[in-house]
Every structure is written in C-alpha cells, then in structure tokens.
Amino acid sequence: MAADELAQRRDINALYTGHHDWLQRWLSRQTGCSEMAADLAQETFLRVIHKQQKDQCFSISYPRRYLRMAANSLMIDLFRRRAVEQAYQEALAQRADTCTLSLEEREIILETLQRLDRLLGQLPGPVRQAFLLSRLEGLTYAEIADQLKVSERTVKRYMQQAFVLCLDLMV
Incomplete structure (x- = not known):
C-alpha cells in the first residue's frame, strides 16, 4: 500500500472516530429518528471517502462544519424523496x-x-412556475403572463429555458 493511501486511510479513520458520534447525535436531533440518523451519518462518511478518493488533494479544515453541511444536504434529499413518494401515494389513492x-x-x-x-x-x-403552469395546469402563455405579471415574451423565454434544461438532461 502506498504511503499516500495509508495517510488517507488514517485521515478518514481519525475523522470517523472523532466525529461520527457527534454527527449521529446531531442528525438524530434534526430528524427525530435514531435509525435514520445512523443511516445518514454512514452515507455522509461514504460521500467523504468517495470525494477523497476522487481528489487526492482533498482536505477538510473544519470537519464538523463540513460534515454538518454534507449530512444536511443528504437529509434534504431524503425528505424531498419522501415528499415525492407521499404525493405519488396520495395521487394513487385518489x-x-x-x-x-x-x-x-x-x-x-x-x-x-x-x-x-x-x-x-x-x-x-x-421559470419553474411558468413551466408547471403550462405543463400541469394547461394554461396558455398569455394566461401565464397574466398570472405571473410578466409579458408573454418573458413567458416564452422562461419556457425556452425550461425546455433547454430538459433537452440537456435527455442527452
């Protein structure tokens, strides 16, 4: 094993042993669920390990701040996924x-x-609001312009932005 790899493993080990319990307690307070907190803490450290493997110069100056920000991002993603799932379940029930x-x-x-x-x-x-009004509500550009208090030309520009992003993601 190369000296760099060994140093990286030591750094991760020190980060994990020094901050895992703190991070899990913080997540537990945020989520109100110790099991979810444990999963999010593990996922946070997996992300740190993955980032360190991709970037050899990766270092963390303020570990708790970095871990809290990474864990918060994961928590937001989890809550957003659950909200989407809940909305889907409600739509099916209706x-x-x-x-x-x-x-x-x-x-x-x-x-x-x-x-x-x-x-x-x-x-x-x-842009998001115009796109949703068009696609989900079926409003015309003129109706969207009236509702958003912008010109119809602006609505066209908004829709163009949304469609360009959709096309970019399809490629």
Missing part, C-alpha cells in the same frame, strides 16, 4: 380505478418523479 403496479414499475415511476423534482429544482423560481 384515483377512481385501482391499478396494481409491480414493485419494479412503482420504483421506476418514483425514480422518474424524483429526477423531475431535481430537474425542476434547478430552474429559477419564475
């Missing part, structure tokens, strides 16, 4: 016809919804 999906079909739908949620999260607020 359907008059009862359709049975296989577990695989359900996972594909949830994954697609989560990707859409991440995509929409990348759009600036007014």
Whole structure:
C-alpha cells in the first residue's frame, strides 16, 4: 500500500472516530429518528471517502462544519424523496380505478418523479412556475403572463429555458 493511501486511510479513520458520534447525535436531533440518523451519518462518511478518493488533494479544515453541511444536504434529499413518494401515494389513492403496479414499475415511476423534482429544482423560481403552469395546469402563455405579471415574451423565454434544461438532461 502506498504511503499516500495509508495517510488517507488514517485521515478518514481519525475523522470517523472523532466525529461520527457527534454527527449521529446531531442528525438524530434534526430528524427525530435514531435509525435514520445512523443511516445518514454512514452515507455522509461514504460521500467523504468517495470525494477523497476522487481528489487526492482533498482536505477538510473544519470537519464538523463540513460534515454538518454534507449530512444536511443528504437529509434534504431524503425528505424531498419522501415528499415525492407521499404525493405519488396520495395521487394513487385518489384515483377512481385501482391499478396494481409491480414493485419494479412503482420504483421506476418514483425514480422518474424524483429526477423531475431535481430537474425542476434547478430552474429559477419564475421559470419553474411558468413551466408547471403550462405543463400541469394547461394554461396558455398569455394566461401565464397574466398570472405571473410578466409579458408573454418573458413567458416564452422562461419556457425556452425550461425546455433547454430538459433537452440537456435527455442527452
């Protein structure tokens, strides 16, 4: 084993042993669930290890601040995924016809919804709102312009931005 790899392992080991319990307690307070906190803490350290493996010069000046920010990001992602899943479950429950999906079909739908949620999260607020009004509500550009208090030309620009992002993600 190379000296660099050994030093990296020692750094990660020191980071883990020095901060894991603190991070798990912090996450437990944030989530109210010790099991979720344990999972998020482990995922946080896995991300740190992965980042260190990709970037040999990676170092952490303020470990607790860095770990808290990384864990917070993971926690937000988890809550967002759960919100999407909950909305999907509620939409299914409201359907008059009862359709049975296989577990695989359900996972594909949830994954697609989560990707859409991440995509929409990348759009600036007014662009996202215009896109959703057009695609989900079926409003015309003139109606969207009236609702958002912008010109129809601005709505066209917003929609162009949204479509460009969609195309970029398809490639």
